[in-house]
Amino acid sequence: SQQGEEDPQALSIQEGENATMNCSYKTSINNLQWYRQNSGRGLVHLILIRSNEREKHSGRLRVTLDTSKKSSSLLITASRAADTASYFCATADNAGGTSYGKLTFGQGTILTVHP
Amino acid sequence: SQTIHQWPATLVQPVGSPLSLECTVEGTSNPNLYWYRQAAGRGLQLLFYSVGIGQISSEVPQNLSASRPQDRQFILSSKKLLLSDSGFYLCAWSLGVHQPQHFGDGTRLSIL
Numbered sequence: 001s002q003q004g005e006e007d008p009q010a011l012s013i014q015e016g017e018n019a020t021m022n023c024s025y026k027t028s029i030n031n032l033q034w035y036r037q038n039s040g041r042g043l044v045h046l047i048l049i050r051s052n053e054r055e056k057h058s059g060r061l062r063v064t065l066d067t068s069k070k071s072s073s074l075l076i077t078a079s080r081a082a083d084t085a086s087y088f089c090a091t092a093d094n095a096g097g098t099s100y101g102k103l104t105f106g107q108g109t110i111l112t113v114h115p
Numbered sequence: 116s117q118t119i120h121q122w123p124a125t126l127v128q129p130v131g132s133p134l135s136l137e138c139t140v141e142g143t144s145n146p147n148l149y150w151y152r153q154a155a156g157r158g159l160q161l162l163f164y165s166v167g168i169g170q171i172s173s174e175v176p177q178n179l180s181a182s183r184p185q186d187r188q189f190i191l192s193s194k195k196l197l198l199s200d201s202g203f204y205l206c207a208w209s210l211g212v213h214q215p216q217h218f219g220d221g222t223r224l225s226i227l
Contacts, residue, residue, distance in 0.1 A: 030213045042121075042205055042218035043159075088158060092213050102149075102174075103216060105158040 006089055006109040014114050019076040021109040023089030024069075030092045032065055032072050033103065037086045046074075046087075051094075081115045117142035121206050121219035129227050134179075134193040136222050138206030141187065146208040148189040149216065150181055153203040165189060201226045 007022045023032070031050045035043040049056045049065045049072065056063045062075040076083055090103040118141045128134060140146055147166050151159040161174045163181035171181050178197050182190045189206055203223050207216040 033215060040221075040223070042220045043207075043216075045215040045217065048215055090159075102161060102164060104161075107158045 006087070006106045008109060009107070010110045010112070012112045012114065013079060015079060015081055017079055017113075019079050019083070019111055019113070021074045021087050021089075021111070023072045023074070023106055025072075025089075025091045025104075026070065027091075028094045029067075030094045032063075033090045033092070034061075034063060034072075034074050035088045035090060035105075037088065037108070039085075043088065076111075079111075079113045081113050084111060084113050086110050117208075117217065119206065119208055119217060119219045121204075121222055123222060124220065125223045125225075127225045127227060128196050130198055131195050134191070134196055134200070134224070136191040136204055136206075136224075138189040138191075138219055139187055140189075140208045143187070143208070143210065145186060147211060147214075148183060149207040149209075150189065150191050151205040151207065153205060153221075155203075159205065163191070196226050198226050200224065 005024050011019055013019055029051055031048050033048045034046045036046055037043045047056055047058050047061055047063050049063050051067055054065060060077045065072045086108045088105050088108045090105045092103055121138050149164045150162045152162055153159050163171055163173055165171050165183045168183055168186055179193050201224055203221050205221045206219045209216045
């Protein structure tokens with residue numbers, strides 16, 4: 001099964017509203033990352049949160065990490081139509097330093113922001 | 116600044132034909148390189164990664180192979196394509212372990 005699983009699978013909101021996406025994972029991690037993908041394009045890195053961090057901000061993005069619950073959330077505040085995209089969480093595990101930066105991606109949340 | 120290039124952007128190939136997708140990175144040295152496949156509406160599946168020239172690790176058994184003939188060049192190949200090889204192929208690089216990955220714009224491969 002997937003290491004990272006996002007919830008919900010799809011989210012539809014109006015411009016100006018906040019969007020919250022959740023990610024759950026199963027194993028011990030070194031860090032968790034969030035990526036964005038516009039339709040038909042590559043992924044763009046948004047934010048990285050390390051296992052010893054609980055919250056991180058970047059512009060309108062806020063990420064939280066709860067290692068006890070093995071979960072993370074991505075909050076996009078004051079959403080815009082341009083935020084319409086798929087959002088993925090990805091985990092980097094703590095496999096004894098031999099993981100070479102391998103990431104395990106979830107299935108993603110499709111966010112649609114209506115003008 | 117660093118850039119990553121993937122080509123071609125789209126490719127339509129018949130079953131049984133060979134494949135070669137190329138990825139190059141500019142502006143950095145000795146990056147970790149990755150090949151992913153993404154099925155429609157799904158997450159990414161790691162196919163291969165490389166930490167140096169000639170060093171390739173395969174994540175899943177499949178009909179594909181990868182090579183790294185130069186420090187910043189990563190090639191995905193197949194001798195005979197299968198219908199199941201269809202998908203969106205993404206190349207990525209990172210500066211090292213536990214660092215963000217930076218993706219190319221992908222190649223959409225359709226097998227007929």
